[in-house]
Amino acid sequence: MGTSSGKDYMNRIDALQNVIWLNGEKIKGNVSEHAAFNGIIQSKAALYDEVQHQPDLLMDHTKQFNFAYEIPRTKDELKKRGKAIRHWATKTAGMLGRSPDYVSSAIMAMAASSTFFGTYQQNMDRIFAEAREKDYTFTHTFINPQVSRKFYWPDGDDETVIAAKVIDETEEGIVIQGARMLATQGGLTDQLLVLPAGSFTDPSYLFGFCIASNTPGLSFVCRPSYAEGTTSFNDPLASRFDEGDAMVMFDHVLVPWDRVFLYGDSDAAAVIKTETGMEAFLLYQSANRQIAKTEWMLGIAQLMAESLVVTEYQHIQEKISEIAMAHEIMKGFVLAAEEEGEVNARGLFVPNGLKLKMAFHYFQKAYPRLTDILTLIGASGLIAIPSEKDFQSTIEPALSLTLRGEKITAENKVKLFRLAWDLTMSAFGSRQTLYEQMFFGDPVRTPVSLYASYDKEVAKEKIASFLNIQLEEE
Ligand SMILES: Cc1cc2nc3c(=O)[nH]c(=O)nc-3n(C[C@H](O)[C@H](O)[C@H](O)COP(=O)(O)OP(=O)(O)OC[C@H]3O[C@@H](n4cnc5c(N)ncnc54)[C@H](O)[C@@H]3O)c2cc1C
Numbered sequence: 284m285g286t287s288s289g290k291d292y293m294n295r296i297d298a299l300q301n302v303i304w305l306n307g308e309k310i311k312g313n314v315s316e317h318a319a320f321n322g323i324i325q326s327k328a329a330l331y332d333e334v335q336h337q338p339d340l341l342m343d344h345t346k347q348f349n350f351a352y353e354i355p356r357t358k359d360e361l362k363k364r365g366k367a368i369r370h371w372a373t374k375t376a377g378m379l380g381r382s383p384d385y386v387s388s389a390i391m392a393m394a395a396s397s398t399f400f401g402t403y404q405q406n407m408d409r410i411f412a413e414a415r416e417k418d419y420t421f422t423h424t425f426i427n428p429q430v431s432r433k434f435y436w437p438d439g440d441d442e443t444v445i446a447a448k449v450i451d452e453t454e455e456g457i458v459i460q461g462a463r464m465l466a467t468q469g470g471l472t473d474q475l476l477v478l479p480a481g482s483f484t485d486p487s488y489l490f491g492f493c494i495a496s497n498t499p500g501l502s503f504v505c506r507p508s509y510a511e512g513t514t515s516f517n518d519p520l521a522s523r524f525d526e527g528d529a530m531v532m533f534d535h536v537l538v539p540w541d542r543v544f545l546y547g548d549s550d551a552a553a554v555i556k557t558e559t560g561m562e563a564f565l566l567y568q569s570a571n572r573q574i575a576k577t578e579w580m581l582g583i584a585q586l587m588a589e590s591l592v593v594t595e596y597q598h599i600q601e602k603i604s605e606i607a608m609a610h611e612i613m614k615g616f617v618l619a620a621e622e623e624g625e626v627n628a629r630g631l632f633v634p635n636g637l638k639l640k641m642a643f644h645y646f647q648k649a650y651p652r653l654t655d656i657l658t659l660i661g662a663s664g665l666i667a668i669p670s671e672k673d674f675q676s677t678i679e680p681a682l683s684l685t686l687r688g689e690k691i692t693a694e695n696k697v698k699l700f701r702l703a704w705d706l707t708m709s710a711f712g713s714r715q716t717l718y719e720q721m722f723f724g725d726p727v728r729t730p731v732s733l734y735a736s737y738d739k740e741v742a743k744e745k746i747a748s749f750l751n752i753q754l755e756e757e
Pocket of ligand 1: 467
C-alpha cells in the first residue's frame with residue numbers, strides 16, 4: 284500500500300475496536316462516528332488525503348511512502364521533510380500534537396539507526412517496514428503515574444503494581460501490567476509506542492516496544508471530551524482538533540518478542556533518544572508545527588486588531604510584533620538545526636539536536652505569553668461571543684448592529700473572536716497551553732539538562748582574557 288487515504292485510516296481505526304473508556308463507559312461501535320472523536324479523526328483523515336492529492340509537495344514520488352516514513356540522508360531531504368511537516372501543520376493550525384508525522388519521526392529515526400538495537404535490530408526493522416507499508420499512525424507513552432515523584436515507578440504498599448512493568452516473561456514475549464500516565468490520541472491510532480520511563484535501574488521497568496492499539500488487555504481511559512456538543516461555528520478548534528488524552532492501562536498485556544526493541548538494558552535506555560536521532564526528529568517535527576501555529580496566531584492577532592480598529596496604537600503594534608518575532612525565532616532555530624545537522628554514524632541526516640532543544644525550551648516559555656497577547660488584544664470581544672443559534676434567532680438584527688466592526692460583519696467578527704477564544708481561553712485552548720509547556724518534559728528539568736550539556740567554556744575564556752585572569756579548574 285504505502286500511503287493511506289483518509290478513508291483507509293478511518294476504516295482501520297474503526298476495525299481495530301480499541302478499548303476506549305470515556306465518561307465511565309466503554310465506547311461501542313465505530314470510534315470515528317463518536318461525537319468525542321469524529322472531529323479529530325476527520326481532521327487526520329484530511330491530512331492523509333493531502334498526501335494522496337499532492338504527492339509532489341509531500342513526498343518523493345519515485346517512492347510510494349508517506350513523507351513521515353522517508354529517511355532523510357541529506358540536508359535537502361531533511362528540508363523537504365520540514366516543508367511537508369509545515370504543510371500538514373498549517374492545515375491543522377499547529378494544534379495536533381500527535382499528527383501522524385510526529386511519532387513516526389521517532390519510528391523512522393530508530394529504524395534508520397536500527398544497528399543501535401543489537402539483538403533487537405531485526406525487530407525494529409520489521410516494525411518500521413510494517414508501519415511504512417501500512418502508513419500507520421502512532422501515539423506514544425513514556426511517563427509513569429504521578430502517585431509519587433519521589434520514586435519514579437510507584438508500586439502499591441503490597442504487591443500491587445501501579446506503574447507499568449514486566450511481571451512475566453514467556454516464550455511468546457513479555458507480560459506488562461500497570462499504567463502509563465498519558466498518551467495523546469490514545470485509542471485513535473493504529474499503534475502504541477512505549478519507551479522507557481524515568482531513571483533506569485530496575486530492569487522490569489526498562490522496555491521499549493510497539494504494539495497494536497487493540498492488543499488484548501490494553502485499554503485507554505480518556506479525559507472528558509472538549510469536542511462533544513461543539514459546532515464548527517461555536518468551537519472552531521475543539522470541534523476539529525480535540526485529540527483526546529488517555530491513560531494507558533496494561534492488564535496482563537502480552538508483548539510478543541518480535542515487537543520488543545529494548546529490554547533490561549539501562550545503557551541503551553539512557554541514550555536511545557540521542558543515539559538514534561529520535562529526540563532531534565521529534566523536536567524537528569514539533570518546531571515546524573510551532574512555526575505553523577505562530578503564523579496562525581499572528582494572523583488572528585492582526586485580524587482582531589484590524590476589526591477593532593486599534594492597529595495604530597503602539598502597544599498593539601508591539602504585541603503583534605512579539606508574535607511575529609516568536610514566529611521568526613522558531614524559523615531561525617529550524618534553519619540553524621538544518622544547516623548544522625549532520626549525518627550520524629548510521630547514515631541518517633540528523634538535524635542539530637541542541638538547536639531544537641533550545642527551540643522547545645524557548646517555545647515552552649513564549650507560548651503562554653503569545654496567548655496572553657491574543658486575550659489582551661481581544662479584551663471583552665472574547666467574552667461577547669454569542670453562539671451560532673443566536674444569529675439564527677430573532678435577536679439577530681440587534682447582534683448584527685452591535686457586534687459588527689468598521690469593515691467586518693457581526694457574524695464574521697464573532698467567528699474570528701471565537702477562534703481566538705478557542706485558542707486561548709476555552710478548555711481546548713488552556714489544554715493547548717499546558718501541552719506546549721509539558722509535552723516534551725516539564726519546563727524546569729528540561730532546561731536544567733540543557734545547562735549541563737551546553738558548552739560555556741569558550742564564553743568563560745573570553746571574559747578571563749578580557750580581565751587578564753587565570754581560570755581555576757572546576
Ligand atoms: C496535554 C498533555 C499531553 C501529553 N501527551 C503525552 C503523550 O502523548 N505521551 C506521553 O508520553 N506523555 C505525554 N504528556 C506527558 C508529558 O510528557 C509530561 O507532562 C511531562 O514530561 C512532565 O511530566 P509530568 O506531567 O509527569 O510532571 P511531574 O514529573 O509529575 O511534575 C509535576 C511537578 O513537579 C515538578 N517536579 C517533579 N519532579 C521534580 C524533580 N525531580 N525536580 C524538580 N521538580 C520536579 C515538576 O517541575 C512539575 O512542576 C502530555 C502532557 C500533557 C500536559
